[in-house]
Every structure is written in C-alpha cells, then in structure tokens.
Amino acid sequence: MSSPSISSITFDKPSYTTGQTITATVTGTFGEAFNFTGTLSDGSTLTESFSVTDALTVSDTGDREWTAVSNNGTTAVFTATA
C-alpha cells in the first residue's frame, strides 16, 4: 500500500446556516484496491476486489458529530449538522 496522504478538503456550500447539512469531501490516498482471485485446478477462476483503507478520522472545532457516508480509498464523504 502506498504512503497514505490527504490532498484536499472541500465543502458543498461556501457557508452554512444553523440546522443545514454540511457535506465535506476529503480526497487523497488513504486506501488501496486489491483483487482477490481464487483458482481451481481446472483453471477456472473467480475474482473479487477489496480495499484496505487507512483509518481516516474527522472533527471540527465546533465538536459536531460527523457521519461517514462513503470512502473508496481516494474520496471520503462526511456529513454533519451546522
């Protein structure tokens, strides 16, 4: 697995009002995809992919509770209430 790193954080709005949902998108390399292949003696195979992700945690100075919506190893999306 390559060295994990975070390259950017973006928000879905320039600013928020209280009660709105904040969506933050984190990009970088915090995981890597692998293929797992099973092979029988007759040569037939089946392949499935999986990823290994580094632990990515988020927080803010307002102590909001952030929910992880998705994480594919290069893009992770989190939401919280403003």
Place this chain on the structure above:
Amino acid sequence: MTAYSFTAKLSDGASLTEPFTVRNILMPPAGMAWFGAYPASGDVGPTFYEPVGEVLNGSRELAVVTGYPRFDLVVSMLDSNEAWVGPGTGRTALLYQWPCLTNSNNTRGQNATAPSKNVYWTDIAAGIWDDVLTSTAEGLAEYGQPIFIRFSAEFDSTANDIEIFGNGDPRNYVPAYQHIYNIVAPLAPNVIWCWCPTGNNLTVAGSVGGTMSLEVMYPGDLYVDWICFDKYDFTLSYGSPLAAYSPFVNWIKAGNLAGNTGVGGHDYPPGTGTTKPRGLSETGVRTTLSATDSQIATWIDGVPSACAALGISMWCWFNASPEVLTLSGWPLSCAAMQNIGASEFFSA
C-alpha cells in the same frame, strides 16, 4: 457568522484542515419555538415593554421582540434597543420590519408626511437608496447580534404597499429584495432574512391586474432564512389558530414556491421554501370586536398545538393598544398567554 475548522486525520498523524463558516439563524431547539411579541407602541426602550409586561405579569421574558423602524432609521432604533435585548437580558433577539416608508423626502421629490409609504421597490432595485442600505448594513454589523429582518413585510397586502403607494406590480418586489440582500448580507452576516407576506393571499394582482401566484414575490431560497407571515384572526372567524394558520403553511408545504412557469413565475426547483423555518411575525385577535375574553383565551390555548402541528418555530403576538390587539384588561386572555408562555413548547 462563526468560523470553524474541519480537520481530517490519518492514523500516521498526517492531517489537513480547512475552515468553514456557519451563520446563526436562531433555530430554536427541536420541538420548541420562540415566544415573542410586539410589546406596544413607541418601539424603543424599557417603557416600550410595559404593556406586554402587564400581560405576562412577570411570568417570563419575550424571546423575540418585534419593532417597526422607518426605512432609513433602522440603526437609530437599534441603538435604542440593543441594551435591553440580547445576551444577559433574557430576551433573545429583535425582529424588525424594514418597511418601505420614511419620514423624510423621498427620491421622487415628494415631501412625505409621517407615516407615509414612499420608498418604491423600483427605486431600491435601481440603486437610488444604496447609501441608506450601506449605512444600515454597517450599523447592523456593528450591532453584532443575530437580528431578524423582514423587508417590506406584508408586501402582498392590497391595503399597504402594492396598490396604494405605487408598488403596483408584484414582480417589482423580488428585484428590490435581492438588491437589498446583495448589499446588506455581505456586510452584515448577522442579519437573518425573513420573507414575510400576510399569509392571507396565495395569489396577487396589484395594479397590473390579472392573477399571479404569490410565488412571483419569492426571492428564492438563497435569499431567505425564514418564511414568516402575519396572520390574524381578528373576529375569530377562523375560530382557532390552527384554522387561521393552516392555509398559508399548507400552501408552502405543498411546494407552491416551485415550478411556477406562469406570468412572472421563477420556476424555482422542487422543494423550494418547504424546508425553511416558519414563523408568525405578527398574530392576534381584535379584542374590541365580537370575541369575548373567554373565547380569546380558548383561542390562545390552541396556539402551541397549532404551531407544533404546522412546524411553526416562532410566534409573535401583536400587542398594540391602538390596534386594539392588546390583552391588557382581559384577565382570562392574559392568563392563557402566561400559560402558553410557560409551556414546554415555548421554553426556547
């Protein structure tokens, strides 16, 4: 507006931080609403508060206090009121109408006699009042506390702005509102923007004739923090707050601020307006008309459940004696007001 920092961190300690901001639009806690009033005539200072103080009889403070400055005198009224509304006073916020009237000469050379509606929406949109807007924004910013502002409230009323005072075309309202917002909002992020029709009219005509959806007067979700309305039940003809408030709220909830491609329509996206917090910025029952003290008290008893059912998060009684809406001298009504003011629903 409060600035925060968001940090993402990996297990090896690598991290990245970005700032974001949140504007406080004074949402009450879930399941609660702000309890407010226009205290009385006068509009400034502690004596302004006395009539509603009589009604509440020390049972509680108002969370929201409404006021009515002139178009060009918002800041001077603010200077008079800021010391007794805000942190440490038990009163959370001011709610000001920003009406289209001044006591000074207007831009068309007319010598206004007070009070006179003489600030025209077309003039605002054309930039004629920009100096006033800028100085007002600076004063609001200096105030610093969140403050509800409702520009040209009751703009759909045929008795006020539209027909009598020259703002004849309802379609002139949105350009004026957006012009004000574009100048004031960047300078004064503490302003909470309230769109405030009467709640009486779901269609408007103005002097241009024809019938247009009230949607033609909606500036769009980007420009609005709260949707307020001023719905009265003067003669108890509705019979309950739920019956009085339901038509307008249900019209909003049904999505009527979206998809209008008719005359003047904006074709806003689905859901427009439906998620905005809702507030009664004025309401009341006229005490000198046919209603009895007991009937008014019963009407007031129904306010918390009506507001809860309709998702109304702010409720302000218009307690003005010249308009005979004050409850002073009506003991059952005062007791009802004190009772709902002490309810869990209005404990925000």
